[in-house]
Amino acid sequence: MELGMIGLGRMGANMAQRLHRGGIRVTGFDPGQAARERMASAGVATAASLEALVQAMPAPRAVWLMVPAAAVEPLLEQLLPLLAPGDLVVDGGNSWYRDSLRHAQRCHQAQVAFIDCGTSGGVWGLKEGYCLMLGGEPGAMARLKPALQVLAPAADRGWAHVGPVGAGHFCKMVHNGIEYGMMQAYAEGFALMQKKQEFALDLAQVAEVWRHGSVVRSWLLDLATDALRDNPRLEGIAPYVQDSGEGRWTVSEAIELDVSAPVITLSLLERLRSREANSFADRMLAQMRSGFGGHAVKAANDGE
Structure with missing residues (x-):
């Protein structure tokens, strides 16, 4: 051929x-x-x-x-x-x-x-x-x-x-939406373990263990394991996640078809959130919390 x-x-x-x-x-x-x-x-x-x-x-x-x-x-x-x-x-x-x-x-x-x-x-x-x-x-x-x-x-x-015609790209669209959700779940889980400082967990070690026999093993986990082994603290990587469009299309299709897809939708929104270096929404939340409860508002230069 x-x-x-x-x-x-x-x-x-x-x-x-x-x-x-x-x-x-x-x-x-x-x-x-x-x-x-x-x-x-x-x-x-x-x-x-x-x-x-x-x-x-x-x-x-x-x-x-x-x-x-x-x-x-x-x-x-x-x-x-x-x-x-x-x-x-x-x-x-x-x-x-x-x-x-x-x-x-x-x-x-x-x-x-x-x-x-x-x-x-x-x-x-x-x-x-x-x-x-x-x-x-x-x-x-x-x-x-x-x-x-x-x-x-x-x-x-x-x-x-x-x-x-159309079915191939439709299936790939949904495939990528699922991928968004899986990646978000891995990212949140590793962030939780990283935060538990008193255990001093070796995240690459945990990821490697999960790769064998675990119900959460996958190729994405293989890639995460390699990343953590090479750069355990993920130094030099900006907390900014792009999307190429397929997640948005998947969420739009779910709404049109009346299919509940909260995990995929929230994983897309988290990607959008990652791009907000100085989130107006978070600042608004802090101010409202202060308004009804008298809670202190942290100034922009606190801790700098």
């Missing part, structure tokens, strides 16, 4: 390499010359433009997009006029599933098949393989199967055709 990979950032580059090593012929494109050069040095063929990428591939073509969600629509505007009826486009990034439904319709008008693929695995996917949740027509999925079997941890697991 032959595949075009558009977007050679951390995920796209690693996926292209895994495909190449697994016997899939890959041609990569990225607007950044440095990214193309890194791919070429890894033995993966590259093209200097979208036009060159399409021309380098025999029809019917299969093109995999690994770009930020906001870049998918303008990219399709450039790409679809270059493709031919019967070609296939896969969006493997973290697009909102409702955008994927629109993108699929746009591709359908050009007689190009569309698959939305929720991709999990991060920077470890090159070595461990990727978890792939795919939405689309069965015929398009069958064409893509050889590549999916290479990208996944094994040919018979770690990937699935989960439903029609």
Whole structure:
């Protein structure tokens, strides 16, 4: 099988390499010359433009997009006029599933098949393989199967055709919402243990124990263990947590579907809270507490 990979950032580059090593012929494109050069040095063929990428591939073509969600629509505007009826486009990034439904319709008008693929695995996917949740027509999925079997941890697991177009990115959205909640629970638990100073707990040791036989063992715990072992006090890390959008979409969907999702919702709100260096809400709480109970208000420079 032959595949075009558009977007050679951390995920796209690693996926292209895994495909190449697994016997899939890959041609990569990225607007950044440095990214193309890194791919070429890894033995993966590259093209200097979208036009060159399409021309380098025999029809019917299969093109995999690994770009930020906001870049998918303008990219399709450039790409679809270059493709031919019967070609296939896969969006493997973290697009909102409702955008994927629109993108699929746009591709359908050009007689190009569309698959939305929720991709999990991060920077470890090159070595461990990727978890792939795919939405689309069965015929398009069958064409893509050889590549999916290479990208996944094994040919018979770690990937699935989960439903029609949109289903892949919907499942990945929920997956990331769950991830928010799991990460928040780990963070709160370790913060509680760190605060119990009289026990002088070795958090890396506790995390390592939990990794074996515990009901809370997971890959996230593996990563937490490594982090605590390397930097027990987490020095040099700002208490600022970004979100890339999937948690917000999950919470919005839960509200629309009347599904209670308090853990995911609160974990998202905690990420937003982490960005408030001088929280107005906390200062307001302190002032109200003083107003009704006469409790002292700590001045901004107390303890400095």
